[in-house]
Amino acid sequence: xxxxxxxxxxxxxxxLETTGLRLNEAILKWRALFPALDLHPERLRDxxxxxxxxxxxxxxxxxxxxxxxxxxxxxxxxxxxxSSSMPEIIEAALDRLSARSYFQAVVSAExxxxxxxxxxxxxxxxxxxxxxxxxxxxxEDSVHGLRSAKAAGMHCIAVPEEHNRxxxxxxxxxxxxxxxxxxxxxxxxx
Numbered sequence: 001x002x003x004x005x006x007x008x009x010x011x012x013x014x015x016l017e018t019t020g021l022r023l024n025e026a027i028l029k030w031r032a033l034f035p036a037l038d039l040h041p042e043r044l045r046d047x048x049x050x051x052x053x054x055x056x057x058x059x060x061x062x063x064x065x066x067x068x069x070x071x072x073x074x075x076x077x078x079x080x081x082x083s084s085s086m087p088e089i090i091e092a093a094l095d096r097l098s099a100r101s102y103f104q105a106v107v108s109a110e111x112x113x114x115x116x117x118x119x120x121x122x123x124x125x126x127x128x129x130x131x132x133x134x135x136x137x138x139x140e141d142s143v144h145g146l147r148s149a150k151a152a153g154m155h156c157i158a159v160p161e162e163h164n165r166x167x168x169x170x171x172x173x174x175x176x177x178x179x180x181x182x183x184x185x186x187x188x189x190x
Contacts, residue, residue, distance in 0.1 A: 008034040012163065020142030022084045022115035023048065049088050056092045061099075062159075064180030068139070069102045075188050080105035082125035082138070084116050084145070105129055117147035122154060137188070139180070143169045157183070 004010070008030060018026040023045055031039045072079055079102050083090055087108045094100040105128035109121040119133075126133040138149035138156045143164075149156040150172055158173035159180055170176055177183060 008037055008039075016143075016164065016167075020084055020116050020140075020144030020148075022109050023086055024110075025115055045086075049086055052089050053092045056089075056096050059093070059096055061097050062180055064183060066097070066099065068180045068183045069099065071183065071185050072188070073102055075185060077188065078105075078129045078131065079103045080107060080125035080129050082107050082109075082121045082149075084109045084121070086110055116142070116144040117151065119148050119152035122149050122152035126152065126154075140173075143167065146170065146173055157187070 010030075014029075014033065018029055021029070024041065027039065027041050027044055030044075031037075031041075069079065081090060081094075081103055083106075085093075085108060087106075087110060090106055090108055094103070094106070105125055107121055107125045107128060109115040112118070112120040112124060114120045122136075122138060123133060126136050129136075133153045136152075136154045138145075138152075138154045139159060140146045140149055140156055141159050141161060141164075146156055146158050146169070155174045156172075157175045157177060158170045159177045160167065160170055164170070165176075165178070175187070
């Protein structure tokens with residue numbers, strides 16, 4: 001990773017603290033944690049985008065992800081992405097997975113005044129779809145994202161990474177899945 005190239009080491013605790021944050025917010029935290037490193041936000045941002053886009057070339061969808069999108073599409077759901085990721089990363093992921101056609105809106109928290117856990121990105125996504133946030137279901141893997149979706153008034157299905165599953169913060173989710181393979185059409189009716 002770009003931070004490691006500069007001499008910083010992201011521990012699991014640091015990763016947990018910054019997952020789901022906008023990149024500029026994560027960089028500010030890294031600068032505070034590693035004051036001796038020469039961290040130039042713009043260069044670090046550019047290098048991170050370059051690295052992530054490089055990894056995206058061989059990335060695969062999480063198990064059940066494309067099937068979940070198909071379930072929602074087939075049920076007539078309008079779909080949006082509400083992500084803290086940089087727009088360039090979102091676009092690269094959509095291209096890699098050939099998933100662009102599933103979504104009617106794509107919103108990056110980079111364009112919001114506040115990032116997650118503030119609800120702004122989710123409220124903007126619901127607005128872009130013409131929906132009341134209370135009628136929306138959010139799928140989230142991060143605690144910051146989960147808090148954001150819940151603060152927006154949405155129902156939330158948490159799908160935490162394996163190393164996060166024991167975190168008590170996920171208890172605010174309406175449902176917790178180990179994998180998107182657990183999602184089925186009946187979950188849309190509840």
